[in-house]
Amino acid sequence: MVLVGKGPWLDDDEQxxxxxxxxxxxxxxxxxxxxxxxxxxxxxxxxxxxxNLSESKTGRMRAFELGRATxxxxxxxxxxxxxxxxxxxxxxxACDSRYPEIAITAEGMAAIEACAPAHAARIRExxxxxxxxxxxxxxxxxxxxxxxxxxxxxxxxxxxxVTGNC
Amino acid sequence: MVLVGKGPWLDDDEQxxxxxxxxxxxxxxxxxxxxxxxxxxxxxxxxxxxxNLSESKTGRMRAFELGRATxxxxxxxxxxxxxxxxxxxxxxxACDSRYPEIAITAEGMAAIEACAPAHAARIRExxxxxxxxxxxxxxxxxxxxxxxxxxxxxxxxxxxxVTGNC
DNA sequence: TCGGTCGTGTTGACACATCAACCTAAGCAC
DNA sequence: GTGCTTAGGTTGATGTGTCAACACGACCGA
Numbered sequence: 447m448v449l450v451g452k453g454p455w456l457d458d459d460e461q462x463x464x465x466x467x468x469x470x471x472x473x474x475x476x477x478x479x480x481x482x483x484x485x486x487x488x489x490x491x492x493x494x495x496x497x498n499l500s501e502s503k504t505g506r507m508r509a510f511e512l513g514r515a516t517x518x519x520x521x522x523x524x525x526x527x528x529x530x531x532x533x534x535x536x537x538x539x540a541c542d543s544r545y546p547e548i549a550i551t552a553e554g555m556a557a558i559e560a561c562a563p564a565h566a567a568r569i570r571e572x573x574x575x576x577x578x579x580x581x582x583x584x585x586x587x588x589x590x591x592x593x594x595x596x597x598x599x600x601x602x603x604x605x606x607x608v609t610g611n612c
Numbered sequence: 613m614v615l616v617g618k619g620p621w622l623d624d625d626e627q628x629x630x631x632x633x634x635x636x637x638x639x640x641x642x643x644x645x646x647x648x649x650x651x652x653x654x655x656x657x658x659x660x661x662x663x664n665l666s667e668s669k670t671g672r673m674r675a676f677e678l679g680r681a682t683x684x685x686x687x688x689x690x691x692x693x694x695x696x697x698x699x700x701x702x703x704x705x706a707c708d709s710r711y712p713e714i715a716i717t718a719e720g721m722a723a724i725e726a727c728a729p730a731h732a733a734r735i736r737e738x739x740x741x742x743x744x745x746x747x748x749x750x751x752x753x754x755x756x757x758x759x760x761x762x763x764x765x766x767x768x769x770x771x772x773x774v775t776g777n778c
Numbered sequence: 779t780c781g782g783t784c785g786t787g788t789t790g791a792c793a794c795a796t797c798a799a800c801c802t803a804a805g806c807a808c
Numbered sequence: 809g810t811g812c813t814t815a816g817g818t819t820g821a822t823g824t825g826t827c828a829a830c831a832c833g834a835c836c837g838a
Contacts (some may be wrong), residue, residue: 454729454730454732454733454736455729455732456732456735456736456740459745459748459749459752460736460740460748462752463740463743463748463749463751463752463755464735464739464740466751466752466755466756466759467739467751467752467755469683469755469759470754470755470756470758470759471637472683473683473758473759473762473763474758474762476683477762477766483796489823489824491824491825508786509786509787510785510786510787513786517635517638517639517642518825519825519826519827520786520787520788521787521788521789521825521826521827521828522824522825522826523787524787524788524789525788525789525824525825525826526824526825528788529823529824544786544832544833544834545786545787546787563620563621564620566620566621566622567620569622569630570620570622570626571761571765572758572761572762572765573630573633573758574622574626574629574630576754576757576758576761577629577754579625581750581754582625582626582629583625583629584747584750585629585632585633585751585754586625586628586629586632586633588636588742588743588747588751589629589632589633589635589636590632590636591742592636592639592640592738592739592742593632593635593636593639595737595738595742596639596640596643596738597639599737599738600643649826655793655794657794657795674816675816675817676815676816676817679816684795685795685796685797686816686817686818687795687796687797687798687817687818687819688794688795688796689817690817690818690819691794691795691796691818691819692794692795694818695793695794710802710803710804710816711803711816711817712817
């Protein structure tokens with residue numbers, strides 16, 4: 447399974463960094479999600495929706511705006527909003543004589559305000575403070591570069607069927 | 613919602629870096645998973661299991677070894693292995709007069725060998741090469757630090773019920 | 779006015795993850 | 809032995825994500 451120098455294969459250092467990164471992300475994500483779920487009864491997905499709604503001027507957004515903000519597929523959005531409405535965290539309001547707007551409820555707002563401080567504190571403790579300002583700034587830059595690289599690449603090979611998936 | 617200096621809240625730069633990181637990870641993960649799924653019919657979870665089995669000396673591991681390697685919960689492992697066995701990627705073999713071992717099949721080995729080069733090439737193109745060696749080394753270090761920090765923290769508040777979950 | 783097709787959203791089937799409960803054999807106290 | 813605990817693994821219910829198919833109004837060309 448080993449090829450010479452310039453093949454696609456990763457060398458040991460690269461492999462090690464990649465796997466460290468994967469483990470870090472999984473560990474961090476699991477930790478954050480378990481915290482949100484156990485202490486506040488919110489999934490990561492719930493949190494993402496509620497953050498976007500609570501940060502909007504009106505507390506209301508169309509589903510496709512949420513989709514743009516979260517990068518979710520539309521069917522995932524539809525399913526998840528239905529579940530959240532059943533739990534009383536959001537509400538669909540018909541106003542546009544066509545598609546409904548998604549409004550955060552008082553209960554939803556209470557939920558996000560309750561968990562936000564502890565959530566932010568954890569991001570600080572386990573991510574921001576461990577990186578420190580310099581390394582964090584570097585990570586931010588590289589992250590943007592990677593997103594650009596992938597978007598550019600995907601722009602090349604799926605221009606026609608870009609609707610909802612790419 | 614804004615507190616003074618040393619609260620839990622993130623400042624603008626920190627917030628921006630954190631969100632760039634989240635977007636980068638999601639974009640990269642989605643890209644890699646879609647590739648594996650569409651071109652090779654493997655999910656990220658399938659891939660993870662097959663990598664571990666194919667890298668072992670014998671091509672066989674006990675389920676709990678796979679669990680240690682992947683950090684999955686045991687019930688997730690059990691469900692997923694059942695699905696993979698149904699698809700012929702692995703096989704459970706009774707040998708130990710007690711718990712079965714999980715063996716990679718010829719089909720499973722063929723699948724992982726088919727997708728590995730393209731997968732590695734993508735990691736290189738969208739991750740390793742964008743970072744470059746210096747920044748990648750830094751990321752590896754920080755990642756390990758973060759994992760240590762979280763493990764140390766979790767070691768504090770769940771010492772008794774550590775069985776399978778923590 | 780008729781027929782695309784495009785954008786927005788819903789639905790159903792299925793794959794996947796998580797939680798709690800359970801099963802079973804080994805190890806051990808007595 | 810009898811009974812307890814523990815480790816490894818399974819099961820079922822439920823919540824979540826993805827894919828493909830559909831619904832339906834808006835827009836647009838003929």
